[in-house]
Amino acid sequence: MKNNIYLNLYKDYAEQIDTGVLPPGSKLPSENELAATYQISRETVRKGLNLLAQNGYINKIKGKGSFVLDTGRLKFPISGLVSYKELSERLGKKSRTIVHATERVRAGNDIAKELRIEADQPIWKVIRSREIDGERIILDIDYLLAEVVPELTKEIAADSIYQYLEQELLLKISYAEKVICVERATDLDHQYMELKDDTHVVVVRGYVHLEDTTLFQYTESRHRLDKFQFVDFARRISVTET
Structure with missing residues (x-):
């Protein structure tokens, strides 16, 4: 369903982080870049990024972007x-x-x-x-x-x-x-x-x-x-x- 498109973004990046494709400290593409890649709105991109942040995958820094966390767990x-x-x-x-x-x-x-x-x-x-x-x-x-x-x-x-x-x-x-x-x-x-x-x-x-x-x-x-x-x-x- 279209309302759940942000889950695709979440799952894609969660898998890349879990498997080490995106190592700790990596910067994710900007909201505009992600919106263009997934052909979704920036609001939908933010939902996916917020979910990544809530589950400990990334840290969102205002004005700088989203960075992969190293939890060691x-x-x-x-x-x-x-x-x-x-x-x-x-x-x-x-x-x-x-x-x-x-x-x-x-x-x-x-x-x-x-x-x-x-x-x-x-x-x-x-x-x-x-x-x-x-x-x-x-x-x-x-x-x-x-x-x-x-x-x-x-x-x-x-x-x-x-x-x-x-x-x-x-x-x-x-x-x-x-x-x-x-x-x-x-x-x-x-x-x-x-x-x-x-x-x-x-x-x-x-x-x-x-x-x-x-x-x-x-x-x-x-x-x-x-x-x-x-x-x-x-x-x-x-x-x-x-």
Whole structure:
């Protein structure tokens, strides 16, 4: 829709900044130049630039222009449901997944409560570190229903579990509920992440559902504080009284 054309500008420049095509300190084209390139009004250009500024991509300096920021942090989307493999490709960073455990176990009381199942029901427990630019800064702990995922190998976990579920098992992953908080680092965090002097981590808990609404995965994605910012795009919808 024409009213959303500014999103094209936003997505184009967000991708160029995320992938390093536009390094920190780069100056974006002027509003007039962008208006000519995208064949839109300057007002629409400003909407796109304002969104880039709101999400930490650029700094707008009056009378000088818009400049790419260097936050030193990786941008992880709050909304949307993407695998780490898809996200790392989008970020354009050198990354590696280290699988510490892939085992079929009894759910136990705590995980059974999260997955809303019986404590003796079998699940897969997967523990993986994510190494980005040579540092282990994410710890992912996943629990998946064995009745939905009958087989899971270390090789699959090292590549992409979601790719395996969708392309091999033909499952349709639909949506996730997410809870984000800051918690004291655990022994596992210290064992599998390079936390330096950090005593706390950002924890993203996810409850992932299939298309038929089945809750089949509970996950804890644990992040080093200094390396991440979580971003989202929110649009206000006007409600008119009739």
